[in-house]
Structures are given as C-alpha cells and as structure tokens.
Amino acid sequence: MARVNSLFRLWLTATLMLAFRRCISVTGSLRKFFTAVGFALVLLAPAHVEAQHAFEQSLMHMLPLYCRYTQDFITRFPGGDHATEYERWKTLMGPTFVHMHHYCYGLMDANRAAFLADTRESRIFNLNNSIQEFDYVIQRATPDFSLLPEILTRKGESLIRLDRAGEGMLEFQRAIRIKADYAPAYAATSDFYKETGQLGKAREWLEKGLSAAPNAGALKRRLAELDKLKDKSRAAPRPVRKPIAPSSPD
Numbered sequence: 001m002a003r004v005n006s007l008f009r010l011w012l013t014a015t016l017m018l019a020f021r022r023c024i025s026v027t028g029s030l031r032k033f034f035t036a037v038g039f040a041l042v043l044l045a046p047a048h049v050e051a052q053h054a055f056e057q058s059l060m061h062m063l064p065l066y067c068r069y070t071q072d073f074i075t076r077f078p079g080g081d082h083a084t085e086y087e088r089w090k091t092l093m094g095p096t097f098v099h100m101h102h103y104c105y106g107l108m109d110a111n112r113a114a115f116l117a118d119t120r121e122s123r124i125f126n127l128n129n130s131i132q133e134f135d136y137v138i139q140r141a142t143p144d145f146s147l148l149p150e151i152l153t154r155k156g157e158s159l160i161r162l163d164r165a166g167e168g169m170l171e172f173q174r175a176i177r178i179k180a181d182y183a184p185a186y187a188a189t190s191d192f193y194k195e196t197g198q199l200g201k202a203r204e205w206l207e208k209g210l211s212a213a214p215n216a217g218a219l220k221r222r223l224a225e226l227d228k229l230k231d232k233s234r235a236a237p238r239p240v241r242k243p244i245a246p247s248s249p250d
C-alpha cells in the first residue's frame with residue numbers, strides 16, 4: 001500500500017507540473033492550476049485517516065451521493081469526473097463542504113452500529129464515534145448551512161440509541177429552531193415517544209410537525225399508524241368478568 005501511495009504521489013506531482021506549464025504557455029493564467037492544486041489537496045488528505053476508519057463497501061453505498069466527492073472518500077469511488085463533481089458540490093454546499101467527510105464517517109458509524117455491530121461494546125463504540133464526527137461538522141458549519149438540521153437530528157438519534165434521550169431530544173429541538181418545517185426532527189421526536197409507550201405525546205409532535213410542514217408524507221404515515229393502533233385498542237375484546245358467587249352462609 002505504501003508503494004502504491006508513493007507512486008500515486010509521484011504521478012500526481014508530474015501531472016500538476018505539466019498543468020502548470022500548460023497554463024503559463026497557453027493561457028498565461030494560473031486559475032486552472034490552482035483549481036488542480038486545490039483538488040490535489042483533497043486527494044492527498046492525511047494518510048493516518050485510512051488507519052482510523054473502516055470503509056466497508058456495504059456501508060459506503062448507503063451514503064448520500066455527495067459523500068463520494070468529500071475528502072478521504074473521493075479516491076474510493078472509481079469512475080466519474082471527480083474534480084468537476086468536487087467543485088460542483090463545494091459550490092452547492094458552500095465552505096462547510098470541506099468538513100463533510102466527517103458527517104459521512106458519522107453516518108457510517110451509526111449504520112455500522114445498527115447493521116454490523118455484533119456486540120454491545122461495538123455498538124456503543126460506533127455510536128459514540130458517530131456523535132464525535134457529527135459534532136466536528138456542527139462546530140465548524142456556517143450558521144446558514146442547509147444540512148445543519150439534518151446533522152443535528154442524526155446526532156440526536158445516536159444519543160437516543162445510547163439511552164441519552166434527554167440530550168437527544170435537545171438536538172431535535174435545535175434542528176426545529178433552525179428550520180421550523182424540518183419534518184425528520186418531528187418524526188424522530190414522535191418515534192421516541194411511541195417507542196416508550198407515550199402515544200399521546202407521539203401524536204402531539206406529529207400534529208405539530210404537520211402544522212409546520214403540511215405535506216410531509218413521513219409525518220402523515222406515522223399519524224395513520226397511530227390511528228390504527230388506537231382503532232385496534234378500541235376493537236380489542238374486553239375480558240369477560242365472571243359474576244362473583246354469593247358467599248355461603250356460615
């Protein structure tokens with residue numbers, strides 16, 4: 001692996017030098033050269049990351065599309081014009097995109113805990129890691145970053161899975177304060193109450209969410225499921241009480 005990395009770095013250095021010469025001789029502009037340098041810095045992210053993170057293919061393919069163009073992930077998805085896509089996503093997301101590989105790591109950690117962890121210790125370890133990765137982005141995101149409510153909600157879900165429900169609910173509330181019609185935060189809040197048997201509160205949060213986001217299909221489906229549970233409880237036959245036999249006289 002070290003030999004492959006060395007060869008790749010030599011090839012990349014030669015490619016950049018060639019691009020530099022062409023920019024000077026043909027256009028006299030360094031704009032393309034510096035674009036190439038910026039993309040190269042993404043490819044040459046610190047090598048120690050590889051030792052710290054696992055890249056299971058099953059988990060990588062569960063990630064959002066943009067993850068494959070973030071740091072560390074960009075060389076692990078073959079094919080495509082990576083340089084162009086990197087610039088496109090950076091333009092769409094803004095400066096916070098340079099940190100989004102940490103969110104992608106957090107998603108992998110959370111999914112690893114849900115689908116691959118075979119011990120309680122592994123599950124807890126991965127959930128704690130996911131929170132650290134989410135926090136990395138939360139602490140560095142610009143206030144207007146469009147995915148901030150999503151990241152806060154994901155963090156809240158990991159906290160709840162670690163039996164830290166109070167902290168998790170606070171993260172859902174933070175997401176809602178940033179984006180009042182962010183339906184997943186209402187759904188996650190309702191799910192917690194439903195799973196803990198608090199169906200009244202589960203319904204209350206679904207109704208709050210639908211008042212803010214009337215067309216949210218996920219909230220409508222959950223509300224319909226609660227209605228079915230309510231109907232079943234009403235239709236369930238009540239146990240027949242046997243008459244109490246009169247006591248025999250002494």
